[in-house]
Amino acid sequence: MTIKINVGVNKKIGLPDYGSAGGHCNIEIEADNSILDDPDQFLQRVQDAYEVARMSVEEELSHHRPSGNGNNAGTTQSRVEPQQQRQEYRNDNSRSDNNSNSGGGNRYIASAKQQQFIASLVKGVKGLDWKTLDKYCNSKWGSNTSQLSPKQASELIDDLKAAKSGERSIAV
16 A cells, blocks of 8 residues: 655745745655654655755746846856845835945845854944944945845955954944
8 A cells, every 4th residue: 555745845035126936846755655664764755855845946946036147037046055045135226336236226135144244243343232333334335234235244244353353443
């Protein structure tokens, strides 16, 4: 006698201009009923099926992610790690700078890794708090710490490293 194992993965990602793209993969596997006698083997079969489904969805969605040049038509991006997958877009029509499309428009938000590194550096700079850092970012780039582009976050990281070593002051 056989049993059917059914797994599915759905994922939706945000795209510029309030768009989105979704991917779905459903896998059905037939296995001998005796697999239920070995819970570890059963779980491994299910986990393997989920991994194949996840990889399939990620591969499909990679065709919809912008490559970073501001034009996502027909561009692809290689498979990305989960933290990078959470990368968000934002629409900022209130200003224009060297790190966004001219006239505002869509741009990437700094990665989770960059945000985490900034947080760890802030703890190491004596007398620096988040309020002061947000004021510094607003005066330098016109946005708060959580809305920095990857390039701006990289510059902030350099500034914080210099402040930590005493070479620079983070002041408004």
